[in-house]
Amino acid sequence: VDLAPATRVALLDGFALVRGGTTAAVNDLPRGAQRLIAHLSLCGRPGRSAIAGQLWPDVPEELAHGSLRSALWRVQKVVPGLVDVSGGALGLADGVRVDVREFTDWARRVLDPHAVVDSMLTPDVGLHGELLPGWYDDWVLLARERLRQLKVHALEVLADKLACDGRYGEAVQAAYAAAGTEPLRESAHRAVVRVHLAEGNIAEAVRAYNAFRELLLGELGVAPSPLMEELILPARLGMAPARASDAARRPGRSRSLPPRA
Amino acid sequence: VTLNQDQSASLLVRVWLEGGTDGFRARLTSVDTSPGNDGAELTVGVASSPSDVITLVQTWLTAFLGPGADPDSDPS
Numbered sequence: 001v002d003l004a005p006a007t008r009v010a011l012l013d014g015f016a017l018v019r020g021g022t023t024a025a026v027n028d029l030p031r032g033a034q035r036l037i038a039h040l041s042l043c044g045r046p047g048r049s050a051i052a053g054q055l056w057p058d059v060p061e062e063l064a065h066g067s068l069r070s071a072l073w074r075v076q077k078v079v080p081g082l083v084d085v086s087g088g089a090l091g092l093a094d095g096v097r098v099d100v101r102e103f104t105d106w107a108r109r110v111l112d113p114h115a116v117v118d119s120m121l122t123p124d125v126g127l128h129g130e131l132l133p134g135w136y137d138d139w140v141l142l143a144r145e146r147l148r149q150l151k152v153h154a155l156e157v158l159a160d161k162l163a164c165d166g167r168y169g170e171a172v173q174a175a176y177a178a179a180g181t182e183p184l185r186e187s188a189h190r191a192v193v194r195v196h197l198a199e200g201n202i203a204e205a206v207r208a209y210n211a212f213r214e215l216l217l218g219e220l221g222v223a224p225s226p227l228m229e230e231l232i233l234p235a236r237l238g239m240a241p242a243r244a245s246d247a248a249r250r251p252g253r254s255r256s257l258p259p260r261a
Numbered sequence: 262v263t264l265n266q267d268q269s270a271s272l273l274v275r276v277w278l279e280g281g282t283d284g285f286r287a288r289l290t291s292v293d294t295s296p297g298n299d300g301a302e303l304t305v306g307v308a309s310s311p312s313d314v315i316t317l318v319q320t321w322l323t324a325f326l327g328p329g330a331d332p333d334s335d336p337s
Contacts, residue, residue: 134301136271136292136294138271141271141273141292145273145275182275182288184286184288184307185277185279185286186279186280186284186286187279219307220286220307220308220309221309222309225279225280225281225283225284226280226281227279227280228280
């Protein structure tokens, strides 16, 4: 039975199975079967022993293999053709789409320094969705963190590429999405500042810098790194209002002041 | 096999460097993996030095073990 081309597994924002454009009855799949499908979606084509050990780590090996056989039987019954069994390994059948794999492919294209920005349509679900929320198996936690890191790196690079292409609106969205993923991550905030500067929005750049500086001070009691300071320095100097006392000490800069009456 | 009285949790320590080795940053996030919990992530704390991370881990373990428990003791 070849149902694979019309089948899509979604793991971001929760587990879902779509066949022929309609959501399959996930409720018909017990949790063990859902975990098997999710694991194969994330891990490719592992061996039976590896799967059993990952999915049922707290039970004896024989019992884990029994649980795997049961879960596989259930998957084959509810979604025939989804899982390909060959030798001692299991994998999703050819042509089955997985949202995490699509998101990963997108992120790798973004991170490719030679890739052009035109082809980088942003996959919304990948940017906002979390991997299998509410699942806390070790292999899910690790995969979730890996995706999170991939996302934040891709967003930072995407912001710069979009800004270079003059697509400032999308660029600033990408930069803020990166900063939202980890609010203390300075490289994401530098991306925000760079986009504002590239667009010529000096005040916005300084505002973004100040907000980050205050956040960092409040949360960690530290200042931004020299990289951030170097980035924002010209803008801050350009924005600093001239003061009479400064002018008196540095007469060479008094030209920015209005002539005294 | 999941026992109802199981109590477990995960602590995720994210560390990164900003602008060189002086810019150490960390965020500690916990997930309550006990049965009946939704597995939501909670920020335990943020840190700008490795020693602060160790303090946060110690505090988190003490809270996990409950009142009166000594995280330095050997449960065996």
